[in-house]
Amino acid sequence: MSDVVMHVWRGDSNGGDFEEYTLPAQEGEVVLDVIHRIQATEAPDLACRWNCKAGKCGSCSAEINGKPRLLCMTRMDQLPEGEPVTVTPMRAFPIIRDLVSDVSYNYEMARKVPAFLPPPRPEDGYRMSQIDVERGQEFRKCIECFMCQNVCHVIRDHEENKGKFAGPRLFIRYAELEMHPLDTNDRRDLVRDKAGLGMCNITKCCTEVCPEHIKITDNAIIPLKERVVDADFDPVAWLGRKILRRTKRTPQEASVQPE
């Protein structure tokens, strides 16, 4: 097989540049394999975050030829043959070194989500039907690769929005809890006022990059937006919830972490 040419961004918060590496191609390799071969030979200090190497942990997110991808799930033979492969860190987050970015923003936003709060467990356990858990299960497939956050234009080029915008990863978390058959917290005011749900104008960039194929926009963000609107303007829906569904805790109560 022929050679592969890699253009890998090297640098830190003070700046950096592309470094070129040329290696013999090997059958069946993913981009992460090639990065590992560069580390093992020419550049042992090339920083790259990874863990499972099977698309399950979401650690190795980066941008390959300008597109957010998991390094471990992108096969070299799917990229244009004979052209250099460009690898850069995710752009929406501060750089630590080389391909590693500081994703702590996502963890900070996660801390603001009021916890799941079920009613007391009945003697013979909770009962839920498969069809009801499946809605939440779709969102719980999330591997926290943060690529949806990385492409979201609300924050990608607007650092100033980060304080008031939780981003698609956390919107699916809010949606999952909102749709959980057992949850009793009401986070709708919170997701509108503090998590910036209204700033999303549903361009679906997040859905397009999700490696787990979660329909972030259609199944989480849009239903959430509808529920938030319902909470404000629809007295029938409000009454219906009061009568037909279990009582959710008020947003004020919900924002307090349970004991």
Add this chain to the structure above:
Amino acid sequence: MTTLEHHDYDVIIIGAGGAGMRAAIEAKERGLRVALICKSLLGKAHTVMAEGGVAAAMGNVYEEDNWKVHFRDTMRGGKMLNHWRMAQLHAQESPDRVQELEKWGALFDRTKDGKILQRDFGGHRYARLAHVGDRTGLELIRTLQQKAVSLDIDVFMECKVVRLLTGDDGSVTGAVAYWRPTGEFVTFAAKAVVLATGGVGKSWKFTSNSWEGTGDGHAVALWAGAELIDMECVQFHPTGMVWPLSVRGILVTEGVRGDGGVLKNSEGERFMFNYIADMFKAETADSEAEADRWYDDHTAGRRPPELLPRDEVARSINSEVKAGRGSPHGGVFLDIASRRSAEVIRRRLPSMYHQFMELAGVDITQEAMEVGPTCHYIMGGVRVEPDNGATSVPGLFAAGEVSGGMHGSNRLGGNSLSDLLVFGRRAGMGAADFAEGRAGDVPKLEESLIRHYIDEALEPFTRDEGENPYDLQHDLQEMMQTNVGIIRTGPELDEALEKLEVLKERVNNISVKGGRAYNPGWNLATDLPAMLTVSTCVALGARERKESRGGQTREDFPKADPELGKINFVSRQPAGGGFNEEIKISPEPLPEMPDELKALLEEAPK
């Protein structure tokens, strides 16, 4: 000495997989100051790789199931080398731990009447594994992560512990670590320390383990004076991917077989019928027809031999390949395509479908997978008190894969996630009790020793010329794969131990380039001493245990020796040891099982 970053805590937990997080939650709920320290980002630990499920005798699918059957299955699967008390606690408490996860937000798959659904797995008599498709580990880790976040536990992410510190009385006092993003050192003083660092698989060439599985916890425990038991018992999971080469070793869940997948050789034969050991003959089907009846109704036939414990299946695959009946890339075929509809396969095994499609270009609903054994799990580990996870070092506790005893010589699939929950919680309680009972504030740390450990870790930067740490890691992996793999012999183990001594010499000549900030070459250099220590313990144990039992297979001693079945091999170093110091290994009797539990084992299978 420049001022180091320093933190005081009641309890620090090293490792943030399932066991570490469960321990942290327990200690934090007691109102203590708790820190969780992990080498990667939170939620990325190897627990996410667990696919099939968490074993708990809830009896939701087969109401005949109960803790006694689970205990029996676990002991037999471990070839009776398990610590009986751990196996008992595990079987009794895992249902509560699973239900507790549900209270914290986990969404398991459901039965028709809305209970938690349970699936079949190797070695479990009844469908027992609570699961979420084939991504149960992710569900478990996310649930624990979100619970830990809601409790506001302090988390030190991408922070690697290089050494534990002990006081004059031998008790643990804290730990020395460095931040991977900056390379700056940090010290922790703590009244109690819980090790939950997972496994050692990265020392083999073909492994399901990530870069993190370097045996840090095993090594720092041994160096601090704790005991390791039965380190020779390493599980080679029967079904890892074998092709393409770059993904060789990545796990293929046992759920494929639990859901109807069968193993075939190059002649198309379901070869597992030829490898049913006497111990399992009474409860294993002897014809394809009987095995196939069992999937729909467990009372209509005995279990298919594809669902024998992992050690049995891995050895059988190895034998088929050796006999020339392997697949084109040196494995065997795992076929579910011809046995279940595409729709069922995609629903029950979505990650496997995705993984083979993306990485190998194989559609598992249409063709068979090529699979072979991959280094997966270490049953051996830090010797602990079953009830509270205490090690022989006062104040030091361990839980999960880093601890030993629970699984004997072979772990059943699904028993790892339940182990994490049961013993993570117990170690958290043990550490909290110890911290509450320890007089005074946090212990004082010895500055000169801290400086010594830091200098040791930084040494590779001081050499201009020297070896690339990656070359050393590569040589170690090749050697362990060849000499201390799935089938072992005395002479090969002797050679392994000689080669390990050479590798230890070479560690002293490692040179790393670049700065300290997020430098994977340096990070690896600091992992290598632990890798060499645990590899030595594995090879020593494998040489001493002159029998075949579970995860220890000796070609020169192919049978289990009843006398050795009553023996733990215990590795030790004096406190303050290190990878260059000698490791002593000695046989010690297993704890005696009470008669009422013995009776459970003798009971005939239904």
